[in-house]
Amino acid sequence: MNAYELCQRRVITARRTDELSTAVWVMRERNVGCLVVVDPAGIDGGWRPVGLLTDRDIVTNVFARDRDPYTVVVDEVMTRHPVTLISTASIEEALRRMRAADVRRLPLVDERGRLAGILALDDIFDHLAQRVPFGATPIRPDLRVDQKLRAAAAQPGSMGIDRI
Numbered sequence: 001m002n003a004y005e006l007c008q009r010r011v012i013t014a015r016r017t018d019e020l021s022t023a024v025w026v027m028r029e030r031n032v033g034c035l036v037v038v039d040p041a042g043i044d045g046g047w048r049p050v051g052l053l054t055d056r057d058i059v060t061n062v063f064a065r066d067r068d069p070y071t072v073v074v075d076e077v078m079t080r081h082p083v084t085l086i087s088t089a090s091i092e093e094a095l096r097r098m099r100a101a102d103v104r105r106l107p108l109v110d111e112r113g114r115l116a117g118i119l120a121l122d123d124i125f126d127h128l129a130q131r132v133p134f135g136a137t138p139i140r141p142d143l144r145v146d147q148k149l150r151a152a153a154a155q156p157g158s159m160g161i162d163r164i
Contacts (some may be wrong), residue, residue, distance in 0.1 A: 003094045004087035006127050007108050007117035013038045014053055016075035020062065023053055023074050036107050037078045038115060046114035049107040051078035084109045087116040091127070094119055 014023045014035040023035055037051035053074055061077035062069050083101040085094055087108040094106060098121060108117040 001091055001127075002087070003085055003089050003091060003106075003108055003119050004117060006091065006123045007087070007119040008123065009117045011036050011107070011115060011118045013047060013115070014074050015039075016050070016073070016078070018074045020058070020069050020072040020074060020077060024058065024069070027053075027055065034105050034118075035074075036082070036115060036118060037074055041112065041114045044112060044114070046110075046112075048113055049082055049084055049109065049115050051075075051080050052082045052105070052107070053078045082107055084113075085119065086111070091124060095124065 012026060012030050012032050012035055014026065014037050016037060016039070027033065027035060033055045035053045036049050037053055038047035039050050040046075041048040051074075057077050057079055058069075061067075062072055083097055083103055083106060085097055085106045085108055087110055097106060098104065104121045106119045107115060108119055110116045
Protein backbone atom coordinates (compact mmCIF):
# COMPACT_ATOMS: atom_id res chain seq x y z
CA MET A 1 0.00 0.00 0.00
CA ASN A 2 1.30 3.45 -0.84
CA ALA A 3 0.62 6.88 0.59
CA TYR A 4 -1.69 7.93 -2.25
CA GLU A 5 -4.08 5.08 -1.46
CA LEU A 6 -4.65 6.48 2.05
CA CYS A 7 -4.45 10.21 1.43
CA GLN A 8 -7.16 12.81 1.13
CA ARG A 9 -7.30 13.75 -2.53
CA ARG A 10 -9.55 16.78 -2.11
CA VAL A 11 -7.00 19.12 -0.59
CA ILE A 12 -8.14 22.46 0.78
CA THR A 13 -5.65 25.06 -0.40
CA ALA A 14 -4.82 28.73 -0.03
CA ARG A 15 -2.66 31.16 -1.98
CA ARG A 16 0.17 33.19 -0.46
CA THR A 17 -1.69 36.43 -1.08
CA ASP A 18 -4.96 35.35 0.57
CA GLU A 19 -5.99 37.38 3.56
CA LEU A 20 -5.52 35.41 6.76
CA SER A 21 -9.10 36.11 7.81
CA THR A 22 -10.33 34.41 4.62
CA ALA A 23 -8.06 31.41 5.20
CA VAL A 24 -9.30 31.07 8.78
CA TRP A 25 -12.90 31.21 7.57
CA VAL A 26 -12.17 28.42 5.05
CA MET A 27 -10.54 26.31 7.76
CA ARG A 28 -13.59 26.69 9.97
CA GLU A 29 -16.10 26.03 7.20
CA ARG A 30 -14.22 22.97 5.92
CA ASN A 31 -13.42 21.75 9.44
CA VAL A 32 -9.69 21.42 8.80
CA GLY A 33 -6.68 22.42 10.86
CA CYS A 34 -4.38 22.92 7.90
CA LEU A 35 -4.37 24.47 4.44
CA VAL A 36 -1.77 23.65 1.81
CA VAL A 37 -0.43 26.91 0.39
CA VAL A 38 0.12 26.57 -3.35
CA ASP A 39 1.58 28.35 -6.36
CA PRO A 40 0.77 27.50 -9.98
CA ALA A 41 2.93 24.57 -11.16
CA GLY A 42 3.67 26.07 -14.56
CA ILE A 43 2.63 25.26 -18.08
CA ASP A 44 1.64 21.69 -17.18
CA GLY A 45 -1.07 23.03 -14.87
CA GLY A 46 -1.81 21.99 -11.34
CA TRP A 47 -0.46 23.40 -8.12
CA ARG A 48 2.87 23.17 -6.33
CA PRO A 49 2.88 23.17 -2.50
CA VAL A 50 5.00 26.01 -1.14
CA GLY A 51 3.79 26.11 2.45
CA LEU A 52 1.36 24.94 5.08
CA LEU A 53 -0.92 27.10 7.15
CA THR A 54 -1.89 25.39 10.37
CA ASP A 55 -4.01 26.48 13.29
CA ARG A 56 -0.78 26.47 15.32
CA ASP A 57 0.86 28.87 12.81
CA ILE A 58 -2.04 31.26 13.32
CA VAL A 59 -1.85 31.14 17.10
CA THR A 60 1.93 31.42 17.39
CA ASN A 61 2.55 33.92 14.59
CA VAL A 62 -0.49 36.16 14.95
CA PHE A 63 -2.26 36.01 18.29
CA ALA A 64 0.75 35.24 20.47
CA ARG A 65 2.50 38.24 18.88
CA ASP A 66 -0.54 40.47 19.27
CA ARG A 67 -0.89 41.10 15.51
CA ASP A 68 -4.14 42.17 13.91
CA PRO A 69 -5.35 39.10 11.93
CA TYR A 70 -7.23 41.37 9.52
CA THR A 71 -4.00 42.98 8.30
CA VAL A 72 -2.03 39.77 7.71
CA VAL A 73 -1.76 37.64 4.57
CA VAL A 74 -1.09 33.90 4.51
CA ASP A 75 2.50 34.34 3.28
CA GLU A 76 3.43 36.17 6.49
CA VAL A 77 2.52 33.32 8.86
CA MET A 78 2.64 30.07 6.89
CA THR A 79 5.27 27.40 7.41
CA ARG A 80 7.49 27.61 4.34
CA HIS A 81 9.05 24.72 2.44
CA PRO A 82 6.73 21.98 3.67
CA VAL A 83 8.05 18.47 3.96
CA THR A 84 6.46 16.63 1.05
CA LEU A 85 6.30 13.02 -0.02
CA ILE A 86 6.09 11.45 -3.46
CA SER A 87 2.62 9.93 -3.78
CA THR A 88 3.97 6.45 -4.58
CA ALA A 89 5.99 6.24 -1.34
CA SER A 90 5.17 3.58 1.22
CA ILE A 91 3.29 4.20 4.45
CA GLU A 92 6.49 3.31 6.31
CA GLU A 93 8.35 6.07 4.46
CA ALA A 94 5.53 8.50 5.27
CA LEU A 95 5.82 7.66 8.97
CA ARG A 96 9.61 8.06 8.84
CA ARG A 97 9.26 11.49 7.23
CA MET A 98 6.59 12.59 9.71
CA ARG A 99 8.72 11.51 12.66
CA ALA A 100 11.94 13.05 11.33
CA ALA A 101 10.24 16.38 10.60
CA ASP A 102 7.97 16.27 13.67
CA VAL A 103 4.83 16.85 11.56
CA ARG A 104 1.40 15.24 11.43
CA ARG A 105 0.56 16.01 7.79
CA LEU A 106 2.43 15.59 4.52
CA PRO A 107 1.41 17.07 1.19
CA LEU A 108 1.80 14.39 -1.46
CA VAL A 109 3.24 15.33 -4.82
CA ASP A 110 3.41 13.59 -8.17
CA GLU A 111 6.60 13.02 -10.15
CA ARG A 112 6.50 16.65 -11.37
CA GLY A 113 6.11 18.13 -7.89
CA ARG A 114 2.40 18.92 -8.31
CA LEU A 115 0.05 18.54 -5.37
CA ALA A 116 -1.64 15.12 -5.45
CA GLY A 117 -3.14 14.87 -1.95
CA ILE A 118 -2.44 15.23 1.74
CA LEU A 119 -1.69 12.42 4.14
CA ALA A 120 -2.42 12.93 7.82
CA LEU A 121 -1.34 10.78 10.72
CA ASP A 122 -5.03 10.11 11.40
CA ASP A 123 -5.39 8.63 7.89
CA ILE A 124 -2.68 6.13 8.80
CA PHE A 125 -4.31 5.46 12.20
CA ASP A 126 -7.64 4.80 10.47
CA HIS A 127 -5.95 2.27 8.20
CA LEU A 128 -4.19 0.56 11.10
CA ALA A 129 -7.35 0.51 13.21
CA GLN A 130 -9.06 -1.58 10.52
CA ARG A 131 -6.24 -4.13 10.80
CA VAL A 132 -6.08 -4.20 14.63
CA PRO A 133 -9.71 -4.47 15.70
CA PHE A 134 -9.17 -4.50 19.46
CA GLY A 135 -8.89 -0.82 20.16
CA ALA A 136 -6.30 0.92 18.03
CA THR A 137 -8.22 3.99 16.93
CA PRO A 138 -7.36 7.51 15.88
CA ILE A 139 -7.21 10.20 18.50
CA ARG A 140 -10.52 11.97 18.11
CA PRO A 141 -13.17 13.46 20.35
CA ASP A 142 -14.86 10.22 21.28
CA LEU A 143 -16.70 9.84 24.53
CA ARG A 144 -17.55 6.16 24.29
CA VAL A 145 -14.58 4.97 26.33
CA ASP A 146 -15.11 7.70 28.89
CA GLN A 147 -18.81 6.78 29.14
CA LYS A 148 -17.96 3.11 29.67
CA LEU A 149 -15.51 3.99 32.42
CA ARG A 150 -18.09 6.18 34.13
CA ALA A 151 -20.72 3.44 33.91
CA ALA A 152 -18.29 0.89 35.36
CA ALA A 153 -17.38 3.25 38.20
CA ALA A 154 -21.02 3.76 39.05
CA GLN A 155 -21.59 0.02 39.53
CA PRO A 156 -21.73 -1.17 43.15
CA GLY A 157 -18.53 -2.88 44.19
CA SER A 158 -16.41 -1.32 41.46
CA MET A 159 -12.75 -1.14 42.42
CA GLY A 160 -9.84 0.85 41.17
CA ILE A 161 -11.81 3.56 39.37
CA ASP A 162 -12.51 6.92 40.98
CA ARG A 163 -15.88 8.49 40.35
CA ILE A 164 -15.78 11.50 38.09
